Amino acid sequence: MEVEKQLQIIKSNVAEIISEEELVKKLKKKRHLRIKLGIDPSGSEIHLGFSVVLRKLRQLQDLGHTAVIIVGDFTGMIGDPTGLSKTRPKLSREQIKKNMAKYKEQILRILNPEHTEFTYNSEWLGSLTMFDFIELASKYTVARILERDDFSQRLKQGIPVYMHEIIYPLCQGYDSVAIKADIELGGTDQKFNLLVGRELMREFNLEPQVVMTLPILEGTDGVRKMSKSFGNYIGITEPPAEMFGKIMSIPDELIIKYFELTTDAFPHRIEEYRTALREGSINPRDVKFELAKTIVRMYHSARAAQKAADDFERTFKKKGVPKHIKEYISKKKEMGIVDLLVESGLMHSRSEAKRKIREGAIDIDGKSVKDIGLKIKLQKPIIIKAGKHRFLKVKSR
RNA sequence: GGGCAGGUACCCAAGUGGUCAACGGGGGCAGACUGUAAAUCUGCUGGCGAAGGCCUUCGGAGGUUCGAAUCCUUCCCUGCCCA
Numbered sequence: 296m297e298v299e300k301q302l303q304i305i306k307s308n309v310a311e312i313i314s315e316e317e318l319v320k321k322l323k324k325k326r327h328l329r330i331k332l333g334i335d336p337s338g339s340e341i342h343l344g345f346s347v348v349l350r351k352l353r354q355l356q357d358l359g360h361t362a363v364i365i366v367g368d369f370t371g372m373i374g375d376p377t378g379l380s381k382t383r384p385k386l387s388r389e390q391i392k393k394n395m396a397k398y399k400e401q402i403l404r405i406l407n408p409e410h411t412e413f414t415y416n417s418e419w420l421g422s423l424t425m426f427d428f429i430e431l432a433s434k435y436t437v438a439r440i441l442e443r444d445d446f447s448q449r450l451k452q453g454i455p456v457y458m459h460e461i462i463y464p465l466c467q468g469y470d471s472v473a474i475k476a477d478i479e480l481g482g483t484d485q486k487f488n489l490l491v492g493r494e495l496m497r498e499f500n501l502e503p504q505v506v507m508t509l510p511i512l513e514g515t516d517g518v519r520k521m522s523k524s525f526g527n528y529i530g531i532t533e534p535p536a537e538m539f540g541k542i543m544s545i546p547d548e549l550i551i552k553y554f555e556l557t558t559d560a561f562p563h564r565i566e567e568y569r570t571a572l573r574e575g576s577i578n579p580r581d582v583k584f585e586l587a588k589t590i591v592r593m594y595h596s597a598r599a600a601q602k603a604a605d606d607f608e609r610t611f612k613k614k615g616v617p618k619h620i621k622e623y624i625s626k627k628k629e630m631g632i633v634d635l636l637v638e639s640g641l642m643h644s645r646s647e648a649k650r651k652i653r654e655g656a657i658d659i660d661g662k663s664v665k666d667i668g669l670k671i672k673l674q675k676p677i678i679i680k681a682g683k684h685r686f687l688k689v690k691s692r
Numbered sequence: 693g694g695g696c697a698g699g700u701a702c703c704c705a706a707g708u709g710g711u712c713a714a715c716g717g718g719g720g721c722a723g724a725c726u727g728u729a730a731a732u733c734u735g736c737u738g739g740c741g742a743a744g745g746c747c748u749u750c751g752g753a754g755g756u757u758c759g760a761a762u763c764c765u766u767c768c769c770u771g772c773c774c775a
Contacts, residue, residue, distance in 0.1 A: 452771095453698095453770085453771045453772070454770085454771080455770060455771075515729090516719090517730085525719095526719090526720090540728090540729055541729080543728050543729060543730085544728075544729040544730070545729095545730075546730055546731080547727095547728095547730055547731085548730090578727060579727075579728090579730080580727045580728050580730085581727085583727095583728070583730085584728080587728095607728085607729095610729095611728060611729075612727090612728080644738085644739065644740090645739085645740070645741085646738080646739060646740075646741095647721090647737090647739095649741095650721095650722085650736060650737080651721080651722070651736090653736090654721090654722045654723060654735070654736065655722080655723060656721085656722050656723075667742075668742060681722095682721070682722060682723095682729095683722085683723095683729065684729060
């Protein structure tokens, strides 16, 4: 494909490219570029926020380039301080190993396995000697590391910054040297780390990588970056109903951004939505509904998407009961409502169960439960609704 | 190594002998409302108990006291200043 055309595709939805001229130069060489993406093995679930970067990587693969995934097993033991106001917990080797197995499978749902290399950065970082390391450390100054917002802010606020955290950007940068990256991808919050890689490559007499940053996707709270630790994420392997509901809970203002960054919807379609929303000629709910269907279809199937949509309609619009709900089989034929709520796992403690009953949050077969002493007979299955969207079918055996 | 300031529930943070299961905010959950699990308003947010009430919790361990998150001793941890 012509360089111009490639560039146009590459640039779509990208936040920043440093630098475009260098990128063009690399593209003109007509070889398979090595696109680096570092992943942090602290989690085992990939969410839509991370899919933004992965999808861009996939796009590059489709243009003939090679994805080099660097599993930060070594740096994972340090914990990336980016965006954190405190030190991140370090990971054990076993944990990392376990996480990675699941991770890889999920990544390959988005990436093309044939053009994906997986490497672990312990391969080179683990064998550096103290001597090598000091050599590496001598290539960057303390002041430059401390320029970073996270660090300077923490220092200002008197929050601890540990030695190993300062070293993190260097390690990540060295990864680029080790694999001779042509391009490195990351979220805009990774810009600093990515630039360190550029600089280190130059120090090691390599052609510096092009840095390409992608917008950060806000999570379901609509404010903070989508992240597992904030609990505002939508995982790509979540069950259809769960996924659908979570997408419906994002604030209206994010609908278009989600469409652009996380879906394969056609650009002209997204433009139509954007215009309609701005003019108020369409109910945002309906656009969000489409968004939810699109995403569920991408990660599950068209059928699953339709089913999730139907269930959502039934549950929330018509306040009914979804078709497919979890079942719990009780050993007893009769028991108090409080015990049942705890035993079935709907509530964490008896106190909580009682609270929720008093709040009117518990329905049985559509009738609100008001009495905490209520005895439940399980001759036939009953349906418990806890709050707005948790349903459980209970029967005894 | 020395001096000073700190460590409170999921997070931030008030509380300096009893009225403290601990103000307030965030988050979470729930109710109302709605266009959706958006927005907004209201309530709840340690455990056990039907309830009176009881039990566990304020960095750890001891101690003083009728009684401690609050006082004392000691240990651990963090920040700042000095070396």
